[in-house]
Amino acid sequence: MNAFWIILTGSLVATCCSLLGCFLILRRMAMVGDAISHAVLPGIVIAFMFTGSRDTIPMLIGAGLLGVLTTFLIEFFHRFARVQADAAIGVTFTWLFAIGIILISVFAGQVDLDQDCVLYGEIAYVPLDLIITEGGLSMGPRTVWMLAVVTLLIGLFIVLGYKELFLTTFDPAFAAAIGISTTLWYYLLMGAVSLTTVASFESVGAILVVAFLVAPPATAYLLTDDFKTMLGTSVLLGIIASFAGYYLAVWLDGSIAGAIATVTGLEFLLAFLFSPSHGKLRRQKRVQTVGH
Amino acid sequence: MQDFLEFFSFTDANIRYVALGSVLLAASSAVVGCFTLLRKRALVGDAVAHAVLPGVCLAFILSGTKNPFILLIGAFVTGWLSLVVIDFITSRSRIKEDTAIGLVLSVFFGIGILLLTAIQQTGNAAQSGLDKFLFGSAASLIGEDLIAFGVVAVLLLVAVVLFYKELTLLCFDQAYARTIGFPVRGLELLLTTLTVFAVVVGIQAVGVVLMAAMLITPAAAARFWTENLKVMLILAALIGAFSGIAGAFVSYTAPSMPTGPWIVLIVSMIAILSFALAPGRGWIARILRQRRNKTRILEENLLKLLYQLGELRQDYDSARSLEELLERRNIPRKEAISGLQKLKRQGYLQQENKRWLLTPEGEKRGRRVVRLHRLWELYLTQYLNLASDHVHEDAETIEHIITPELEQRLIEELNYPDLDPHSARIP
Numbered sequence: 118m119n120a121f122w123i124i125l126t127g128s129l130v131a132t133c134c135s136l137l138g139c140f141l142i143l144r145r146m147a148m149v150g151d152a153i154s155h156a157v158l159p160g161i162v163i164a165f166m167f168t169g170s171r172d173t174i175p176m177l178i179g180a181g182l183l184g185v186l187t188t189f190l191i192e193f194f195h196r197f198a199r200v201q202a203d204a205a206i207g208v209t210f211t212w213l214f215a216i217g218i219i220l221i222s223v224f225a226g227q228v229d230l231d232q233d234c235v236l237y238g239e240i241a242y243v244p245l246d247l248i249i250t251e252g253g254l255s256m257g258p259r260t261v262w263m264l265a266v267v268t269l270l271i272g273l274f275i276v277l278g279y280k281e282l283f284l285t286t287f288d289p290a291f292a293a294a295i296g297i298s299t300t301l302w303y304y305l306l307m308g309a310v311s312l313t314t315v316a317s318f319e320s321v322g323a324i325l326v327v328a329f330l331v332a333p334p335a336t337a338y339l340l341t342d343d344f345k346t347m348l349g350t351s352v353l354l355g356i357i358a359s360f361a362g363y364y365l366a367v368w369l370d371g372s373i374a375g376a377i378a379t380v381t382g383l384e385f386l387l388a389f390l391f392s393p394s395h396g397k398l399r400r401q402k403r404v405q406t407v408g409h
Numbered sequence: 410m411q412d413f414l415e416f417f418s419f420t421d422a423n424i425r426y427v428a429l430g431s432v433l434l435a436a437s438s439a440v441v442g443c444f445t446l447l448r449k450r451a452l453v454g455d456a457v458a459h460a461v462l463p464g465v466c467l468a469f470i471l472s473g474t475k476n477p478f479i480l481l482i483g484a485f486v487t488g489w490l491s492l493v494v495i496d497f498i499t500s501r502s503r504i505k506e507d508t509a510i511g512l513v514l515s516v517f518f519g520i521g522i523l524l525l526t527a528i529q530q531t532g533n534a535a536q537s538g539l540d541k542f543l544f545g546s547a548a549s550l551i552g553e554d555l556i557a558f559g560v561v562a563v564l565l566l567v568a569v570v571l572f573y574k575e576l577t578l579l580c581f582d583q584a585y586a587r588t589i590g591f592p593v594r595g596l597e598l599l600l601t602t603l604t605v606f607a608v609v610v611g612i613q614a615v616g617v618v619l620m621a622a623m624l625i626t627p628a629a630a631a632r633f634w635t636e637n638l639k640v641m642l643i644l645a646a647l648i649g650a651f652s653g654i655a656g657a658f659v660s661y662t663a664p665s666m667p668t669g670p671w672i673v674l675i676v677s678m679i680a681i682l683s684f685a686l687a688p689g690r691g692w693i694a695r696i697l698r699q700r701r702n703k704t705r706i707l708e709e710n711l712l713k714l715l716y717q718l719g720e721l722r723q724d725y726d727s728a729r730s731l732e733e734l735l736e737r738r739n740i741p742r743k744e745a746i747s748g749l750q751k752l753k754r755q756g757y758l759q760q761e762n763k764r765w766l767l768t769p770e771g772e773k774r775g776r777r778v779v780r781l782h783r784l785w786e787l788y789l790t791q792y793l794n795l796a797s798d799h800v801h802e803d804a805e806t807i808e809h810i811i812t813p814e815l816e817q818r819l820i821e822e823l824n825y826p827d828l829d830p831h832s833a834r835i836p
Contacts, residue, residue, distance in 0.1 A: 339502060
């Protein structure tokens with residue numbers, strides 16, 4: 118049963134992240150996703166200090182705000198202070214992450230958070246924190262319920278805003294011309310990324326969030342030219358990685374998040390070599406047949 | 410205060426080690442970071458920092474010891490490999506660079522975490538302390554470690570000094586470097602190697618996640634204060650060194666405080682202050698410059714209006730009311746009034762019961778703006794063959810920009826003209 122809950126958690130995180138990641142990598146904003154996933158840390162710690170508990174809602178709000186603040190700061194440094202784009206990202210997220218770690222040290226006694234957990238989560242503990250009804254009936258782990266709600270929200274966001282997201286990603290000029298606010302959808306997308314990051318943070322840690330945001334969409338991008346297929350493929354790849362990663366971790370007796378990230382990398386490697394349309398080996402073969 | 414004296418007198422050998430270590434690590438990565446920043450590849454350092462972890466773990470698994478040199482070699486190999494992989498993915502597929510960086514960063518780090526946790530489960534007592542690579546611990550730098558990393562840091566600085574010219578060329582004009590026969594590929598490899606070394610060394614101080622800051626932030630801050638690369642390198646090194654020692658001091662006074670995050674926090678604050686306050690490139694300096702330009706344009710427009718009114722009525726000596734001015738040009742009333750007041754204070758205008766009159770200086774300046782406007786219109790029609798009804802807008806802008814030297818050239822080019830395209834006299 119534990120294996121089931123852990124894989125389900127991984128798959129839910131994979132679904133949210135891969136869906137949003139497709140938009141991010143096509144907007145060339147993969148590193149902004151990375152930045153947000155690190156920069157929400159102070160938000161989580163502050164929410165922790167205010168409520169003194171691991172309540173989910175204040176944490177989501179605190180970290181969500183920080184996520185949007187990160188996006189805003191990056192934009193601000195880049196546009197108003199004219200810091201070059203990559204440096205703006207680098208300065209912002211390391212600064213906020215450092216503040217987060219310092220806050221953890223300052224309130225070390227009161228905050229039940231440690232640095233390792235921030236980076237690679239505690240997905241193995243997910244099945245321990247169960248929701249038990251008054252009748253004594255177990256409803257399953259708390260984290261899974263929260264992630265299910267977040268996945269539903271992200272799914273709804275993408276289905277309802279598909280046209281706007283699609284247009285602002287591929288043709289911002291046209292989107293602006295027909296009256297879609299690129300800024301609004303930019304911040305909505307970043308808000309969604311922050312929400313996902315925070316919801317996944319406790320269970321899988323920052324590093325797996327980044328892996329899911331980037332690797333499955335990048336793999337899918339090598340496999341297909343159709344955007345809807347790309348969304349579907351990347352979700353599927355993420356779920357496969359959660360399965361395979363779990364058993365790899367059990368076999369090696371290591372971190373589950375680390376193992377899942379490793380598998381997403383393997384998937385990319387396979388696609389990079391063997392993709393029918395964009396793979397390295399296939400492409401060479403095609404060049405050879407054309408040559409004959 | 411006592412802490413301060415105790416720390417900065419460096420009498421305690423331990424303090425000497427930590428302070429020296431932090432300064433060397435921070436300064437050497439800051440210097441290398443300048444080059445990666447200028448090549449617009451700042452975030453690559455972040456990927457290398459994460460990719461170092463699997464190397465450290467593999468080196469430990471293979472050798473079974475925590476000898477810093479062996480771990481350094483392991484870190485170096487995977488760090489270097491990560492850069493090669495990023496380049497390979499971006500050049501051989503349609504994956505963009507940011508995606509490749511994110512991919513390599515998370516996958517390499519994931520592998521590292523997997524190995525690290527697997528090692529920890531084996532119960533090998535020697536493994537404890539490997540995880541200090543994750544968050545760094547400048548404060549625990551002692552003896553052997555310090556010598557190893559100190560040597561690498563000094564070598565880095567020497568390499569940058571030796572190859573200064575080549576690296577500069579690589580950053581600013583790669584095509585030229587190739588033309589005059591520089592081995593560009595080799596130099597890229599050199600810079601890659603230097604970056605990896607800087608990361609491997611710097612990680613000791615601040616850890617994996619914050620390493621990017623040690624490369625990017627001092628360089629980004631220094632970039633705002635100077636246009637000269639040498640000055641930028643020295644500034645970045647100083648900023649890095651200062652944050653290094655300040656961070657070490659903080660964790661000396663409050664031992665529960667982590668050194669790395671404090672170094673990064675301090676260096677970030679310096680950078681953010683630089684973004685805002687640096688003269689010339691800074692945010693506030695630019696806002697002030699924009700505002701100054703705006704008021705100058707407003708003032709010149711007001712003087713021009715008064716002069717044109719004088720020209721129209723063939724009478725420069727009587728005062729005009731505000732309404733007369735606003736009738737000819739749409740200026741927000743408040744702005745116009747404050748502009749007029751300011752011109753009066755500067756001695757360009759006189760006020761006679763709510764009416765405004767040009768002083769001789771004001772008349773001179775107003776006349777000059779009108780002259781530039783008409784000269785430019787004439788120039789556009791004569792040399793660019795633009796229709797005379799198309800040139801007014803352009804002249805409206807340029808009249809505030811033309812320098813006296815340019816004015817002289819225009820007059821000579823146009824053969825000391827009398828009339829503009831609209832047959833108005835050029836004063």
